[in-house]
Amino acid sequence: MLDWLKKFFSKTEQPDVGLGSTIYSNWTIQTTAHWMDHFNVESEAQANGSLDLPPSDSPSLDQFHAHVKTEFDRFKSTKKNEIDLQIKSLESTLGRLEDNRDTFSQHEEKYKDKIKGVQQEFDGRIKNANEDVKASKADLSNFKRNNKLTRPAKPMTSQLLFVMILVVILIIETILNGVFLGENLIGSSAAGMTWAFAFSAVNVSIGVLFAPLIRNINHVRGGVKLFGYFVALIWLSIIAAFNFLIGHFRDAITLPEGQGM
Structure with a gap:
């Protein structure tokens, strides 16, 4: 019984044989190295990293540089195409805005003279009306003062x-x-x-x-x-x-x- 308890709480150097199928039912303490070996962490990392490496058939530096230059040119060409598309879109938007500005300018020139004519026509009337209002207010004040009126006029009922x-x-x-x-x-x-x-x-x-x-x-x-x-x-x-x-x-x-x- 004591041997079984000692074995249960002891640190093992190697994972159990059935670890793959009973990993969560095995309560024995495992090391980090054992887990990394079990999940193939290092091999998976190497495999994923090798995807970004140049081809294995590049025996010389010139071929390696050529491969790098090819990849860089491809990346540069892709980005250049994206930028060109954005520039064309902005140019199209700018063209529409310029057309709208020109149309607005045409309407402005078309109705500018009419607006000035109406303004000049009614400026005199508005000025005369304001003068009449001022004169009427002065007459009302004089009338109230001369007749000693202390209350406003009472309007007629409907x-x-x-x-x-x-x-x-x-x-x-x-x-x-x-x-x-x-x-x-x-x-x-x-x-x-x-x-x-x-x-x-x-x-x-x-x-x-x-x-x-x-x-x-x-x-x-x-x-x-x-x-x-x-x-x-x-x-x-x-x-x-x-x-x-x-x-x-x-x-x-x-x-x-x-x-x-």
Whole structure:
């Protein structure tokens, strides 16, 4: 038993006979030389290196030099052909670029006069427009300073927004007056809504007629501004009288003797 263990851990000088088929199952320690012999490292290296050697039939230095020169000329010719191909490709690309440059130059010369003509034609207009803008800004500044205006001009609202506001006012006034008028009318709320819509339409129409004149209260001139306030006072008087009439009509149909109108 001890002899077997000693043999198992001992360093062998020669590989086992069956090393080729059981190389990975043999746990004995091997030397580098044994592995190199087993895999034929040296012979394989010599065989691969001999491929780059000159022919073995070169007995003299002249023949060896001739062989080396032939190999060098072949290598030089191959590289020269590759370089020539690259040069031809670059020349072709350069030729296309030159053609594109010439075409661009032709278009540039063709449209240069047209561009200059358009530029000269509109230079005067652009210059005059800029001068007009500067003059308008100066006039606006003088106007604001002379009339002591502290706020910018307010643009007019769009027509759609104006109509929508009128419709909303008309609907709200129709609903409110229709509820009160429909209490003692035949048809109840429906009849009241009809009367209320008629009264509301008159109310809104009066406001629409007087609105352009009332807007003069924002005018910079004192006389026109005073006229705007005067028109606003007239409008308020008419609206107040008309609404008192509506109230009287409402009271009349609400009284017992007016029931069923």
